[in-house]
Amino acid sequence: MTGGEWVERMKALQAAVVQPSGSTAASLRVAIVEYASRRARGLSPSALEGKIRPFVDDVVSQPTAADIEGLLETVSEDEIFEIVCAAAVGTGAARSSHALALLEEIPT
């Protein structure tokens, strides 16, 4: 397995959580991935729908199962699953994209 293949696997994971089909709009999931990624990298976060934002903030920082409870009143289980996965992938991908970009800058 080469480093490039791992990058491809992470890209495939990212592509899966923003795929066109789903209970939430793909555009919302794209926004969540971007928001989570920017927050994880300490950048000013991009725009995100107000109702979802506090929940995504929790997933990015220190999530607990209790966070889901409040959201279930207005959002379906499938939607929650998709939001959690998108936020988690954005948070994880921020680590690899930042560190791998820095590694690229170091001459071999």
Add this chain to the structure above:
Amino acid sequence: MKLRDIERGKGVARLQLAAMRIMQGGERAPDVVRVLLYRPDFFGRHLNGYVDSLLRGPSEWTIGERELFASYVSHCNGCQFCYSAHRAVAERALGADIVAAVFRDLASASVSSQVRAVLSFLEKLTKSPAEVTRADLQAVLSAGVSRKGLEVAIHICAAFTTINRVADSMGFEVPSASGLAKAASLLLKHGYRH
């Protein structure tokens, strides 16, 4: 709280969970299995493939060392489930004393300078990614870790930060000591693609 659909399984996953229960003598499948089987094309199949290639693919790191990296990242993220599960695998592969020493005091633990450098780096990348600089990566390379060895560690951080967030959001329960030992034995034998 747990999501009902994930707990029960959906479509084929429901049958798979029922079959697993029978094979495990009536024991409930762990939460992580339920989440990975739930709409696998959306998340589980891709994460599983990524994790298997990182922890079981060819590498200059032993399986035990990579499991230790996964557990360490999970510990830094405060994810009790992933920390415990991967610590159990690392203990089986490396020895419980060595792993305990790492979590007690990394500086004095009897691990190679390369493993120590990677674990220190992973702590910073996990807890404060925005503060990671080129110098941090250079320090790992200077400790004798190859670029490829560093790349796999970076990806382990990304993959486990992802599943740690899902695990804590979904309230994954930490299995009993015997459950952890059983799972560790299976994961060492079969990896993550099953």
